[in-house]
Amino acid sequence: MKRLLFATLLLAVVPLQAQMRWGVRAGITEGEPMIGTDLLIPIAGDFMANPNLEFTSEMFAANADFHYDFDIPNNVSFWVGAGLAFVNPDEGDFEGGVNLLGGVGIARGRWYPYGQVKLTSTGDAGDFASVAVGVRF
Numbered sequence: 001m002k003r004l005l006f007a008t009l010l011l012a013v014v015p016l017q018a019q020m021r022w023g024v025r026a027g028i029t030e031g032e033p034m035i036g037t038d039l040l041i042p043i044a045g046d047f048m049a050n051p052n053l054e055f056t057s058e059m060f061a062a063n064a065d066f067h068y069d070f071d072i073p074n075n076v077s078f079w080v081g082a083g084l085a086f087v088n089p090d091e092g093d094f095e096g097g098v099n100l101l102g103g104v105g106i107a108r109g110r111w112y113p114y115g116q117v118k119l120t121s122t123g124d125a126g127d128f129a130s131v132a133v134g135v136r137f
Contacts, residue, residue, distance in 0.1 A: 021112060025054075025134030032056040040136055046071070050081070054130065060088040061120070065099055075107035089125045097122030105136075112136040 021040040028034060038052035046069040054061045067081025085097040097120050105114030113135045121127045 021136040023112070023114075023134050023136030025052075025116070025132040027130055027132030027134075029054065029056050029059065029130035030128045032058050034130055034132065036132065036134075038134070038136070048079070048081075050083070054132075058090055059125075062086045063099055065101060065118075067101065067103075076104065077107075078102070078104040085120050085122060087120065087122050087125050092125075095122040095125040097125070110137060 019042045023038050023040065025036045025038065026034065027036075034054050034056045036052055036054035038050055041049040041051075043049055043066075048067050048069060050063075050065040050067060052063050052065060054063070063083055063085050065081055065083030067079040069077045069079045071077045080102045081099075082101070083099045085099050087095045087097060089095065099118050099120050101116060101118040103114055103116030105112050113133070115133045116131075118130045118132070119127070120130070
């Protein structure tokens, strides 16, 4: 029974792994330089999970974002989405919040360059925006 369960999980995970993309990004968050990393995981159809981490000298953010991709001809797509944010400003306590985001990307073989705008609203940390460019592999 354990072997059957393992084989089923393996068959489910291998195709998912082949479709996942990881990436790096850089940009500006509240006037501060930002670097980050993300993972793009297909959920169903054009719905994607996009967990990501972002760092500035003033803040750390862990985000559980989701978005819907709208495909356009010539390997271009744009997306809109939302997610949960966990922000740690100035070495303080973590704050929970929500993200609204939109972006555009162009498939170039294994490379997928993109740009994204994100608005984040939290309790005590306030509201802030970030603009980033990145590449997924």
